[in-house]
Amino acid sequence: MALVHLPARDEVDPRYTWNDASVYPGVVEWTAELATLADELDTIRRWGGRLAEGPAVLADALAAVEAFSQRVAKAYMYAAVGESVDTTNQAAAERVGRAANLNGLTAGALAFVEPELLALGREQLIEWQAQEPRLAVYAHYFDDLFRRQAHVRSPEVEEVLGLAADVFAGPYNTFSKLTDCDSQFPPVVAADGGALPLSQGTIDDLLTDSDRDIRRAAWEQYHDQYLAYKNTLAANLSTSIKQNVLNMRVRRFPSTLEMALFADNISAEVFHNLLDTFRRHRPVWHRYWSVRRRALGIDSHHTYDVWAPVASDVPPIPYEQAVEWISQALSPLGEEYAATIRRGCLEERWVDVFPNRGKMAGAFSAGTQLTYPFIVMSYTNDAISLGTLAHELGHSMHSLLSWQNQPPVYGNYSLFAAEVASNFHQAMLRAYLLERDDVPKGLKIAVLQEAMANFHRYFLEMPTLALFEWEMHQRVERGEGLVADSMIDYLADLFAEAYGDEAVVDRPRDGIRWATFSHLYSDYYVYQYATGISGANALAWRVLDGVPGAAEAYLGFLKSGGSKYPLEALKTAGVDLSTPEPVEAAFRVLVGLIEQLDQLTNG
Numbered sequence: 001m002a003l004v005h006l007p008a009r010d011e012v013d014p015r016y017t018w019n020d021a022s023v024y025p026g027v028v029e030w031t032a033e034l035a036t037l038a039d040e041l042d043t044i045r046r047w048g049g050r051l052a053e054g055p056a057v058l059a060d061a062l063a064a065v066e067a068f069s070q071r072v073a074k075a076y077m078y079a080a081v082g083e084s085v086d087t088t089n090q091a092a093a094e095r096v097g098r099a100a101n102l103n104g105l106t107a108g109a110l111a112f113v114e115p116e117l118l119a120l121g122r123e124q125l126i127e128w129q130a131q132e133p134r135l136a137v138y139a140h141y142f143d144d145l146f147r148r149q150a151h152v153r154s155p156e157v158e159e160v161l162g163l164a165a166d167v168f169a170g171p172y173n174t175f176s177k178l179t180d181c182d183s184q185f186p187p188v189v190a191a192d193g194g195a196l197p198l199s200q201g202t203i204d205d206l207l208t209d210s211d212r213d214i215r216r217a218a219w220e221q222y223h224d225q226y227l228a229y230k231n232t233l234a235a236n237l238s239t240s241i242k243q244n245v246l247n248m249r250v251r252r253f254p255s256t257l258e259m260a261l262f263a264d265n266i267s268a269e270v271f272h273n274l275l276d277t278f279r280r281h282r283p284v285w286h287r288y289w290s291v292r293r294r295a296l297g298i299d300s301h302h303t304y305d306v307w308a309p310v311a312s313d314v315p316p317i318p319y320e321q322a323v324e325w326i327s328q329a330l331s332p333l334g335e336e337y338a339a340t341i342r343r344g345c346l347e348e349r350w351v352d353v354f355p356n357r358g359k360m361a362g363a364f365s366a367g368t369q370l371t372y373p374f375i376v377m378s379y380t381n382d383a384i385s386l387g388t389l390a391h392e393l394g395h396s397m398h399s400l401l402s403w404q405n406q407p408p409v410y411g412n413y414s415l416f417a418a419e420v421a422s423n424f425h426q427a428m429l430r431a432y433l434l435e436r437d438d439v440p441k442g443l444k445i446a447v448l449q450e451a452m453a454n455f456h457r458y459f460l461e462m463p464t465l466a467l468f469e470w471e472m473h474q475r476v477e478r479g480e481g482l483v484a485d486s487m488i489d490y491l492a493d494l495f496a497e498a499y500g501d502e503a504v505v506d507r508p509r510d511g512i513r514w515a516t517f518s519h520l521y522s523d524y525y526v527y528q529y530a531t532g533i534s535g536a537n538a539l540a541w542r543v544l545d546g547v548p549g550a551a552e553a554y555l556g557f558l559k560s561g562g563s564k565y566p567l568e569a570l571k572t573a574g575v576d577l578s579t580p581e582p583v584e585a586a587f588r589v590l591v592g593l594i595e596q597l598d599q600l601t602n603g
Helices: 027-045 055-084 090-109 113-120 122-131 133-147 155-163 170-182 203-207 212-228 230-250 256-262 268-280 282-296 319-329 335-346 383-405 415-434 441-477 484-502 507-516 527-544 550-559 566-573 581-602
Strands: 364-366 374-376
Touching (some): 027 055, 055 133, 155 230, 170 230, 230 256, 268 527, 282 581, 415 441, 415 527, 415 566, 441 507, 441 527, 484 507
């Protein structure tokens, strides 16, 4: 049953809130650090013009830049996570603004680094690496820099682009404030007359309610709020895309897609292979809607039925039980891996667990090499929340192992690699629970439903949004304008093709769903969810099937951080995402899940 009371932030038990005191003892200390960092900007700028003085000076400069950048990232993370758990907190919002401003100033101050390195030349840098041991670690970074040479501009242009970073964050910040903070969703009225709070933290819970009227009302009222601001949201997303097109032109790329993929050394063929494979396999989803319609006993399957439970005897899953199951499921990676998860969730307070008023939508993992890998989510004691927790812990463990095994230059991994680690956790958890004899039928059905909800998001919604995003970028690149109604119509058409005749598309509300995904403010992010789940299932089944060395190879991938290009790192782990085969294989996994669900519910 959906939440009856959504607590205020100060009503949440501190044991289930993120450990902000481990980052800074309090706001006073954060404020002092921010002031110190601002004062030290001039010190960092003084390295400009000096990188050619010799290998020792270069090593000193890079070390100073990295140490300063880590502190700035830590300060920003503290402010951003603090605001995300309560977007109505004006003081927290002000801190984010100050931290974002420092980010922009830092990017501008450090803009000299790559142009000066390129001016030194590849041969000089290779010679200096042989002379100065501290520079040896930068070999991959230097190689990648010269690969990107044609798109690195002069120090003056790079400084302007760096200073613009804070300004360019405006569309996302506006989106977040409008949808997470200012939008007040009317409560859903239950059959008994009780009011169920509707918010970003409760919408998923309401859409999984067994009462169809509650699901329908939640779906309609939630999306109607976005439709009420459709023109503002369209203009805002259009501005974000225009900023991306501006970057494309300044950096001299032929298209925004090629610019986005170039960063990770990925060809456009990977993107198009994914979307072509998705189009071919849309009938798999049409079969799923038929299975669900029969299991639910309804004549027509609507979007608000996508997450409806088909089992009524599912016990609640307390947070502590979820942590234990996830830890046990990941034990094939070693007891230390499992123990780290338990310790992070139950002792070190990585996770901001439960929903509260003002908490942002969705879930994410965030942190730096100087902090824990924190998670913000809204856990609601069900299988969907269980899967979300496992997913975010995949990101957090990826981050932790990268930070522990790589120097700062490679501490961050690509988005392309990120979604493999998160979905790997879910695949392992799913297999663990479905194979246990002591798991009741109702819970197994709930686990299968979580699996299908995950695949629905990653293998239907995200490829559909990728098609939408690509078209919108192309329109702006051609000089066309973007307006709300045409954007709604285009996405509604895409969802109609994806759902087929077995499901009913709510054209205005399905069509406005581009406005509900913050991911579209990170250009060409969404397609990586589908490649990620494909790679994750391939690697998980290698471990589950007992392939010799599979667990060690996967851990090696996590530990590699950004020291390799993502396709290369994943090949080493055991999957080649440069070909369509892992995507095809993931669809075969999806078919198997549908068959299991059909057998348990309609057999």
